[in-house]
Amino acid sequence: MKVQSILIFFAVSVIMTQFFSSCSKPNQEESLSQIKPNVIIILADQWRAQEVGYMGNTQIKTPNLDKLASQSLIFENAITTMAVCAPWRASFLTGQYPLTHGVFYNDKPLPNKALTMAEIYQEQGYATGYIGKWHLNGHARDEHPFSARDLPVPKDRRQGFDYWKVREVTHNYNNSFYFDENDVKHTWEGYDVFPQTDSAISYIQKNKEHPFVLMLSYGPPHDPYFSAPKEYQDMYDESKLEVRPNVPIAFQDSARKVMAGYYAHASAIDFAIGNLLDALDKAGVADNTILVFTSEHGDMLMSKGVLKKQRPYDEAIKVPLLVRYPAKFGAKSRNVKDPIGTPDLLPTLLGLSNISAPESIEGKDFSSELFAGKDLGNEAALIMLPVPFHEWKFQNGGREYRGIRTKRYTYVKDLKGPWLLYDDEKDPYQENNLVNNPEVKDLQNQLEAILLEKLKATNDTFLPADDYMTQYNYLYDMQDSVREANYMEVNR
Template sequence: MKTQSILKFFAFSLLITQLFCSCSKPSQESNESQVKPNVIIILADQWRAQEVGYMGNTQIKTPNLDKLASESLIFENTVTTMAVCAPWRASFLTGQYPLTHGVFYNDKPLPNEALTMAEIYKDQGYATGYIGKWHLNGHERGEHHFSSRDLPVPKDRRQGFDYWKVREVTHNYNNSFYFDENDEKHTWEGYDVFPQTDSAISYFQKNKENPFVLMLSYGPPHDPYFSAPKEFQDLYDASTLEVRPNVPEALQDSARRVMAGYYAHASAIDFAIGNLLDALDKAGIADNTILVFTSEHGDMLMSKGVLKKQRPYDEAIKVPMLIRYPAKFGEKSRKVNDPIGTPDLLPTLLGLSDIASPESIEGQDFSGELLAGEDLGNEAALIMLPVPFHEWKFQNGGREFRGIRTKRYTYVEDLKGPWLLYDNEKDPYQQNNLVNDPEFSELQNQLEGILMEKLKVTNDTFLPADEYMIQYNYLYDAQDSLRQPNYLEVNR
């Protein structure tokens, strides 16, 4: 694919987007024999909320997502409860908080006993499929922490998914390998986003006569930032990109370079999603399909001088989310402003599918509000980090925290007490910490009360990290991740 062709594609896609925004799309004929909706989840890894055209970003090229947004519910405050890969996945599939399902640290196993999305839908007669990154098999105590990443996931560890083209974890997105249902090893030829999308299209073409739930889990735009196909890298000139004001001046050139590579991954994914959407229309099942696009967590991208995730700032905890379901929501976009947390996603999808949530689910079902055309009525979403590790371990400033993200405010406590308070409406780049400012004491007390109630409801006693590692019989991945005895004295 030549760069010129890509540029023509984006120009054409942008024109189509404008046409879709200005007029209604003809109604698609539904498959009358199918009553139960299909469910397709498109999951990106480390794609932060601000980096899509439909959210007002004029320098990233995402014409297919922009078109999808023109037909979807646009969630403006989707909050990842714990901004790390494996914990998000476990919370999404179970509808539970990390301290319930026990995956609050990467490369730890989700228990076989967990009741998950695929098992619930399968019990209702659905076919189930999973393609791409899994990151829930984990490793046994005492094994190397990356020991399972290159191995097949045993059948009893697939949590109810039958169709299976999966790699536990890789951040090599070119000619990477995966395993099928029979543990046979194969290669995704080229940039893996594209053949993974082709597999998803093949799956729903073959299963369109019966209800199915399919999860398509991409690896990028997670770092490494510079491995997207060249034609997508050529779409961006790093020197022309604007960075967020909270990127330190000394790091702005580095941030532009990283952003250019990150944007290239995002545009490549957008291109693949365009192919999937076209195929869904041609299959004749788009109207009766609940299509979700979202991400596990964001990326700081040099905001506040750091990369990646785990931290309680918006760049890490806020992710994009679109839900399109023409049969119930019509074909016009609508914004949803109230916050929604990771454990709320599964019960809401079940509600939209007319499936009752099992008692094991802790999240809230907001399907009723969405179907009624209302906002969620949700005051705040809980955010947490029970155990700092990897890039934000104790030795480089990591700390345990609990907090909330409301529509307007962020409030966070660490083990010493109140830590962060931001008015995100007046201070969208979170540069002015209002915590313990007497002028905002009433607001702080109000937000603290909301946080305490959230912790009470979720049975979270907010203990030091070591307590959870002992409780779940986990080991830290490396000695330099250990929490030192004098941690509280030297921290902050």
């Protein structure tokens, strides 16, 4: 009788345990949050790779990014395929090259049919959010080039992002306005980086129970260079800043001035990122969040005597790229030296998220190499400028080009043939052009072969700019199409 009672008690205990166990099973949404990582992309505009403390710059103050780098994969050669705002964004969101998605010129629209990051993640049960600068709505052929920059982006043009606090484009970072999901106009009070970050923190807190993908897109440190809050401007004395050796003497004072303002923007962003990192910890989702910090392109900042981007030099094409994912990579940093291009970012993020890349994506998924603790095994990243425009239009010396950036070399050709060849290891400031030098003939031939292979793989026949503008039914802005009649015959 005693044994029977014990057996009955044991059986009842098993049944009750199973019952309560089944009752306490998480719902499907909670299971997703345990399996699927969140994804947050912090995008700065025009922040070049050289201007962060963790890459050895001792005069810029980026303590929060330096801390983030100590816990992240550090990509030493993150290369923007096309160093301009809208083309980078389109390539990042689609995983395609500019001549595939068609955004190779600012303020041209990314087609509605494009399959984008947000739409792919949505299919996997993710919430999607976007805050800040968009720059992919563009304008109609017969409208003024900048006509859509102050208008709301229609719902069907948001490419799968549901949570929406967005301005198409602005370079006024103080008391700027934006539109919400219902096209209602609001104002970011003060320096917009800070309230935009607050909005991102709120989004994280509200969505921490299920997987989400969030893109936080800042406007600075893109010019204007002198509009950061005064406390950050006061952090830098332009007279004490050192410029890169490839800044001509005549431009060094100007370089120091713009660098001080540029650094002020960067340090303000760094402060905001610190708040975001703290919020991830407090929300308890930091470990299972893939956090990306990067930029669209760099800024010459008077290197070679010029400002801004489009050019094929490291100041313009190399961008910072940090990827932190503690659940898979731990909390230690690791340097990745092989180059990675813009179209590779989306498929790699999808791979890290255990999501198969759709066939529309042209970039490579390097997640397997990253999970294995290896370098990428990628020989080179493609760089291009199908159509020069705006500050580097034809009449300002702009030219079409295609090129590659390897771990060590930069090789570029224009329509007239080989143009640039730099040994970036021996010549980090790209002051000694080796192109067509007999002593590096074999090297140049090797780089040419790699470039031709890249162009063939992307169906790029490297045509003059006019051909692409006609093919996509685009109009040039202002005087961008004006160039010398004998352009092809002029000697360099």
